Amino acid sequence: MSAVVHTHRLQVRYGETDQMGVVYHANYLTWFEVGRTEFLRHSGLTYRELEEKGVLLPVAEATLRYKLPARYDDWVEIxxxxxxxxxxxLTFAYEVYRIPDETLLVSGKTMHAFTTPTMKPIRLSRAEPDxxxxLLAQYEGGA
Structure with missing residues (x-):
């Protein structure tokens, strides 16, 4: 389990909800993407920098477990x-909480393959050892 956990807060927008004011289920995947983008950025490496090095992280698998809905105007923390x-x-794990009451709403994971821009799989440890x-430092808790 990674010791580095990044948190990102956002307020649920009207366009992310259905007619009942409940967040549409697919929007949680978008929030997961926000979470991992901000995790990388906050830790000192951006997706753009990875791409400039010729490394892409396409999603190979995604899972979500819905516990309770987020609603319009809620504040949530990813x-x-x-x-x-x-x-x-690389597999990221996510938890989405309603704040300030710390209610767990959704948990999930995304698994990503390391590839070249042409989607050829690579061994990152050889292609980009630095x-x-x-990433290993983030996984083990250092930065």
């Missing part, structure tokens, strides 16, 4: 961490 890191893939070492 908590993101690296759950697993291997030379060929990036792999940086």
């Amino acid at each position: 908590r993101t961490r690296i759950e697993e890191l291997t030379p060929v893939r 990036v792999y070492a940086w």
Whole structure:
């Protein structure tokens, strides 16, 4: 389990909800993407920098577990961490909480393959050893 957990807060917008004011289920995947983007940025590496190095992180698998709905105008906190890191893939884990009451609404994971811009799989530990070492530090709790 990663010791580095990044938190990002957002307020539920009207356009993210259905007629009942409940967040549409697919929007949680968008929030997961916000969580991992901000995790990387906050830790000192952006998606743009990864892409400039020729490394892409396409989503290979996503899972979500819905517990309670978020609603229009709620404040939520997305908590993101690296759950697993291997030379060929990276798995992020997410939890979405309503704040300030700390109610867990949704949890989930996304698994990403390391690829080139042409979607050829790579071993990140060989292709970009510095990036792999940086991710490993995030996974193990250092920065």
